[in-house]
Amino acid sequence: MSFNIGLSGLRAATSDLNVTGNNIANAGTAGFKQSRAEFADLYASSMLSSGSNPIGSGVLLSDVSQLFSQGNINYTKNSLDLAINGSGFFRTSNNGDISYTRAGYFGTDREGFIVNNFGHNLQGYGVDANGNLQNGIIGNLKVETGSQAPRSTSTITQPFNLNSTESVPVLRQSAYDGAYQTAFNGSLLPGTPNPTPAQIAAATAAATPAQLAAANAAGAAAGTTAANASFNPADPTSYNRSTSVNIYDAQGNAHSFTQYFVKTGANNWDVKILVDGRNPLNPANTQPLSASISFDAAGKLQTVDPASLSAGLSVNPDGSISMNGWIPAAPTNAEGTTWAANGSEASAAVKFDFRGSSQYNSTFSVAKVVQDGYSTGELAGLEIDETGVLFARYTNGQTKVQGQLVLANFANMQGLTPVGKTAWVQSSESGEPVVGTPRSGTLGSLQSGALEDSNVELSDQLVNLIVAQRNYQANAKTIETESAITQTIINLR
Numbered sequence: 273m274s275f276n277i278g279l280s281g282l283r284a285a286t287s288d289l290n291v292t293g294n295n296i297a298n299a300g301t302a303g304f305k306q307s308r309a310e311f312a313d314l315y316a317s318s319m320l321s322s323g324s325n326p327i328g329s330g331v332l333l334s335d336v337s338q339l340f341s342q343g344n345i346n347y348t349k350n351s352l353d354l355a356i357n358g359s360g361f362f363r364t365s366n367n368g369d370i371s372y373t374r375a376g377y378f379g380t381d382r383e384g385f386i387v388n389n390f391g392h393n394l395q396g397y398g399v400d401a402n403g404n405l406q407n408g409i410i411g412n413l414k415v416e417t418g419s420q421a422p423r424s425t426s427t428i429t430q431p432f433n434l435n436s437t438e439s440v441p442v443l444r445q446s447a448y449d450g451a452y453q454t455a456f457n458g459s460l461l462p463g464t465p466n467p468t469p470a471q472i473a474a475a476t477a478a479a480t481p482a483q484l485a486a487a488n489a490a491g492a493a494a495g496t497t498a499a500n501a502s503f504n505p506a507d508p509t510s511y512n513r514s515t516s517v518n519i520y521d522a523q524g525n526a527h528s529f530t531q532y533f534v535k536t537g538a539n540n541w542d543v544k545i546l547v548d549g550r551n552p553l554n555p556a557n558t559q560p561l562s563a564s565i566s567f568d569a570a571g572k573l574q575t576v577d578p579a580s581l582s583a584g585l586s587v588n589p590d591g592s593i594s595m596n597g598w599i600p601a602a603p604t605n606a607e608g609t610t611w612a613a614n615g616s617e618a619s620a621a622v623k624f625d626f627r628g629s630s631q632y633n634s635t636f637s638v639a640k641v642v643q644d645g646y647s648t649g650e651l652a653g654l655e656i657d658e659t660g661v662l663f664a665r666y667t668n669g670q671t672k673v674q675g676q677l678v679l680a681n682f683a684n685m686q687g688l689t690p691v692g693k694t695a696w697v698q699s700s701e702s703g704e705p706v707v708g709t710p711r712s713g714t715l716g717s718l719q720s721g722a723l724e725d726s727n728v729e730l731s732d733q734l735v736n737l738i739v740a741q742r743n744y745q746a747n748a749k750t751i752e753t754e755s756a757i758t759q760t761i762i763n764l765r
Contacts, residue, residue: 274754280330281747284311287333288740295728296737303343303375303694304726306733310335340685343374343727345719351654352378352386355724358716360679363707364392364695365412372680372705375694376723384417386662390693396660396677397709403673405661410707413662413675417651420666422524425645426619428517430531431628432638435512436571440535443510444499451498452491459487503544503560505532511544513636519547520645521600521616524668529624532560539567539631545585548601548611553584555601555611561585563593567631592625646670656720660710679715680705 291309298304312334315326345355354362354376361372377389386394393412397405439445460475460483461467467475479487504510516530532544544560545552551559564580567573578587586594602614628639649666656662660677682688687701698705710718 275751277328277330278747278750278754280314280332281750282744284309284331284333285740285744285747287336288736288743291336292733292736292740296730296733299726299728299730299733301375301694301726302346302377302723303373304728305338305340305374306726306728307336307338309333310337337686338688338690339727341727343725345722346725347722349721350379351656351720352380353721353723354378354656354677355719355722356679356710356716357719358714360681360710360715361696363395363410363678363680363705364388365395366390366392369697370395371691371695371697372688373693373695374724380415380417384415386413386415392695394677396662396675398675399673405673405676407676410678413677415651415654415662415664415674416672420646420649420651420668420670420672422520422522422648422668423645424522424617424619425519425529425622425643427642427644428519428529428622428624429626429640429642430515430517430624430638431626431630431640432515433629433634433636434533434535434541434567434631435636436539436567436631436633438512438535440537441510441512443502443504443507444534444536447502448495448499452495454491455494456487456491459483459490499536500542500562503532503534505530505544505546505549505558505560510534512541515638517641517643519622519643520647521614521618523600523614523616524647525600525602525614525616526647527600529622531624533636536564539569541565541567541631545595547598550601550611552595552598555599555613561595565629571631573627573629573631586621588623590625591627592623594621594623596621598622656718658710658717658719660718676709677718678707679710679718680707681713681715682706 288309291307295306312332314329314332316329345357356362356374356376361374362376364371364373371392373388375388378386378394381387381391388394395410396413397407397409398411398413399405457464457467457472460479461471464471476484502510511532511534513533514530516528518526519529520526527548530546534542534544536542541564543563543565545562546558546560549558551557552561561582561584563576563582563585565573565576575591576587576593581587581593584596586596588594598618599613600616600618601611604610604612646668649668649670651664652667653665654662655665662674662676663671664674665671682698682705683703684701687699687703688696689699690696706713708715710716
């Protein structure tokens, strides 16, 4: 009997050594969970046995349990290295066979699917054609690796502040004054091409109120026309401030949308618009589109007067302005002096919104610049947030949602069946998986650019080695002693 007891002890010690050795071998395996050999004693007795103090019959390996405690998080530089901080498992598919793992080594295959080192697909919620997450529909996550198609600009949001203390530009004021005086003189002194100051003074003194009013009106109209004609984007003295933003046509070509601000009087400004330095509706010339804006006494922007708008501009019901009929253009000669349509389409109307603009006693500034167009983009990188949402970054500065990975948890993790490759499959003991996105319910958060180390404590495992070796030697001594006693009995004559 003691011989069999010793043999069972040797088998148990061997099993303990195997478990401990496997733990040590996988100390550097990401996502590995250490195991523990659990033993039970044996008794050769039945339910009807009358013995009150039976002698045990040895030891039995009752279970090899796994400890699913959290491993340390080790940060890497790979955005598709993923670590779970808390409960949960990654869900992977091998041609439909579902398994679960904590090992976060992921990358993309040649088709753009996210896979682990063994080619198993990482699963989650995909997106529809419009980039909206399809929550509740689990499938293999895929990254769109092809070029991102361009988008023509349809909206520009650009609120600004104009300095209320600025003066009317010198060039504009000079042109206005000269044209005003000439028109005034011509109205009071018709047929006198170059009247002297004395003649002007005499005619003014002799004029009736109606004549003076007519002369002032003629002067104001001529002055305004001359002042507007004096605008020259190459001459900073003809305007106060300017700001530019790139906009895009349907082929992804960038164009410079520039606004020039010209003060025309107290609380009144003209906005001049050029695209690539050309007229947006007729790139053959450089005449800008124009709109007049005004501010109230508190410096708040007022509604744009539709009557002040150049042809091709219109006021929208929300107060923004639309540029209708923009013709994307490109130079037709090396010098860039002649331009023509580049063959690309543009949005039917480009809406530029500067609602919220102000006129305060502070420097000119643009609060923000947002436009919705972009050029062709190539995949530049991937990002995953802590809720598992996968973003693709493109060279055109755009980001696009590619999907959202899911995590799974089980009521009895000990019931999972290990299948190797740091993976488990569900069983009747584990129960059905509870699937959700990271940080939902009891599921942990996700850390991109990191891996979860194994939870093996090498110092503990080395101690276990010593204990297992001692147990093995002790059981071997039991067998040796049994053998000696048996030999002694045989030698008795």
